[in-house]
Structure formats: structure tokens, C-alpha cells
Amino acid sequence: MSMKKKILVVDDSALMRRVICDIINSEETFQATDVCRDGLEAYEKLKTTKYDGVALDVNMPKMDGLQLLERLQKEGIKVTVVMVSTATTQDAEVTIRALELGAVDFVNKPTNVIEAKGEDFKKEVLKVFAAAMATQESSKERRQAMTFTPRPAEKKPIVAKTPRPVKGGSKIVALACSTGGPKALQSVIPYLPANLDAPMVLVQHMPAGFTKSMADRLNDISPIRVKEAEDGEVLQKGCVYVAPGGKHMEVKKNADGSHRIAYSDIPAIGGLKPCANITYDSLRDCGYDQIICVVLTGMGADGTNGIISLAGKKAVYVIAQDAATSVVYGMPKAIAEAGMADEVVPLTEIAKSITKNTGVK
Numbered sequence: 001m002s003m004k005k006k007i008l009v010v011d012d013s014a015l016m017r018r019v020i021c022d023i024i025n026s027e028e029t030f031q032a033t034d035v036c037r038d039g040l041e042a043y044e045k046l047k048t049t050k051y052d053g054v055a056l057d058v059n060m061p062k063m064d065g066l067q068l069l070e071r072l073q074k075e076g077i078k079v080t081v082v083m084v085s086t087a088t089t090q091d092a093e094v095t096i097r098a099l100e101l102g103a104v105d106f107v108n109k110p111t112n113v114i115e116a117k118g119e120d121f122k123k124e125v126l127k128v129f130a131a132a133m134a135t136q137e138s139s140k141e142r143r144q145a146m147t148f149t150p151r152p153a154e155k156k157p158i159v160a161k162t163p164r165p166v167k168g169g170s171k172i173v174a175l176a177c178s179t180g181g182p183k184a185l186q187s188v189i190p191y192l193p194a195n196l197d198a199p200m201v202l203v204q205h206m207p208a209g210f211t212k213s214m215a216d217r218l219n220d221i222s223p224i225r226v227k228e229a230e231d232g233e234v235l236q237k238g239c240v241y242v243a244p245g246g247k248h249m250e251v252k253k254n255a256d257g258s259h260r261i262a263y264s265d266i267p268a269i270g271g272l273k274p275c276a277n278i279t280y281d282s283l284r285d286c287g288y289d290q291i292i293c294v295v296l297t298g299m300g301a302d303g304t305n306g307i308i309s310l311a312g313k314k315a316v317y318v319i320a321q322d323a324a325t326s327v328v329y330g331m332p333k334a335i336a337e338a339g340m341a342d343e344v345v346p347l348t349e350i351a352k353s354i355t356k357n358t359g360v361k
Helices: 014-025 039-048 065-074 089-100 119-148 181-185 210-221 276-285 304-311 331-337 347-358
Strands: 005-010 053-057 081-085 105-108 171-177 200-204 225-228 239-242 248-253 259-264 290-295 315-321 343-345
Touching: 005 014, 005 039, 014 053, 014 119, 039 053, 039 065, 053 065, 053 119, 065 081, 065 089, 081 089, 081 119, 089 105, 089 181, 089 210, 105 119, 171 181, 171 276, 171 347, 181 200, 181 210, 200 248, 200 276, 210 225, 210 239, 248 276, 276 290, 276 304, 290 304, 290 331, 290 347, 304 315, 304 331, 315 331, 315 347, 343 347
Parallel strands: 005 053, 053 081, 081 105, 171 200, 171 290, 200 239, 225 239, 290 315, 315 343
Antiparallel strands: 248 259
16 A cells, blocks of 8 residues: 655635645545644644645734745755645735745635635646645655766757857747746846846746736846736836736737737636747747747646747747756756757756846847
8 A cells, every 4th residue: 555645734714624635635645634723833743743745825823824934944844835825916925935935836725615615726736736746756866866876967958950059139038937936936037137138028837916926026136127028018128027827928029120018818728827838939920030948847848849839930049947956847858858958957057048148238
């Protein structure tokens, strides 16, 4: 008999505790038997008991989710945490901060009982926990591989395309990330120069309400400008445009040669809205001479097909995050395996590589 993964459920609402436990227990590889009403109770439990994962509410009395994460971090108590959060502006800000403090991901909390007991919320909870547990396994393996055997040098993937060096010309950066993204972006965006000689469009998989908080937070700590992209706005160099949750983001060429953001309201693709493939596809018809494509940590393979199709029409330069520094080595792995990566680099090298390839104005 295989050991079930033990999940601790922390929420001040008795109803939510029950709903989340029922969802987790509906999956035979998980079990949620222990519950806590606030962060303080959870802290006491986590000090003495080993859990594979924690479902953590944001707003709670005595000690909220953020204070608990700060305490766990300070005391070196390691556990895989998934936040359960509503998209109210305040909760969204706290959630982004929680992801910076090491929560692996978050689930959007339903606003009513019907939704809470609905199929969508259930699917989302199970998907996020399955990914978080897989991540835990693979990072354990990666850590062991790093301790016991010297890691072979990252083999350069066989690149199917011939990178055409673009000397002058206009450029745009298009970055995609998912699970682990909000934390990873903290190691990239603040290290870009304010006068980057290109605009950047950024797709982070997230529901509506959270992307604005993420953009604002990055803007506060970065020399470069960061904002949630608005429909119709003209792209400017030295600015990062974050795709809004719940909308796809395209780049369209204007008659005067400038480019603008265009929202697309087609349905979610494979559950994703925004979807990076749509953004990459839209760049096939842009007037930029080269597109610097960047793919960071995330579940799945979003970005790969879009970049392949884009490379058929445009000069692209593709930077993928490496396995060792990815929270989930899914999206960047798909790029490397497709032979599309010009560089596979650790997270801390990404900003440098972007800047080197775009230049400053």
C-alpha cells in the first residue's frame, strides 16, 4: 500500500475546511484529516508534525497566512504550501507576497457555497496539489542528484532553427511563466534596466484580479516600468506589460508602425487564460525585427507551439530557464526538448541574457 500524501487544511471557516478536506480526500493519493482555524494553530502543528502539503487561507484571525509563512521561513520549517485566496484587491496583494515568501501556488477561493461545492473549484484544487506534490518530488530528486553526483553540464539542445543574428533593428521581449512564476519574476524583472531598448510583454498564468497586484508589486521594486496591459495601449520601450488574468493578450501593428496591446476574449485554451501561445502567435505579424522569447518555470508546455510557429516567420532568440532553478520544470523543458532554446540558463542569469540581447537605449 502506498503512503497517502498528508495535507493540512488551514481556514477560519468551518464550511471551507470541510469543503477543502472533502475535495482532497476525493483523490486517493491524498488525505486531509487535520485542520486548523488559524495560523497560530497551524504553526503549532507544523512544528511537531510532518505534512506533505498545506492548504492555507490568506485572511485569518490570530495569525494570517502571511505571518505563518514568514514564521516558517524564519524557523526553517519546510513544507509545500498552496494558498487559497479570494481575488479581492487586498487578498490578491497578500497572495502575491505569499508566493514571494515561498508558497508554491494558489487557488482562487469561490465567493459562495455553490461555487465552493462545484466541479471547477474541485478540479483546480486537485490540479494545483498534484503539481505541488510532483514538484516536491522532483526538487527532492534534483537536490539529491546535486548532492550525490556532480551534475553533467547542461547539454545544449539540438537547435532546429538557425538563429539569425540581428544587429540593429527593433526588438520586443515576450516572456511566459506559470507555477512558480511570481517568485521567479522577482529574480528577473527588478534586474532589468529602466532604459531597456525594447518593450516586454509578459504572460503569467493567473486568474483575473491577481495580475494587477503582481504588476504593481514588481513595479514598486524594479527600475523598469511594470504595469497590467490595457487594451489598445501603445507599446513603449522600457516598459513591461503584464497580460491581465482572464484575458488573452495580443500584439497588433498600428498603421504608423507602432504596436498596441489587444485583448482577445476567445475561450481559455487548455484551461489557460491568458495563454502565452496566443501572444506568441500574434507576434508573427508584428513589425519588430527580432523577438526575444523567454520561458520560465511552469506546469505544462504553454509557449512552445507559439514560439515554433513564430520562428517560422520571424527572427527569434529563445532563453529558457534551467531545471535546477525551476519550481516546476514543465514549460522550459518543453522548449528545450523541442530544440528551440538558444540558451538554457539558471534563473539568476535570465535578466542579464535579456539585456544583452536587447541592449539599452
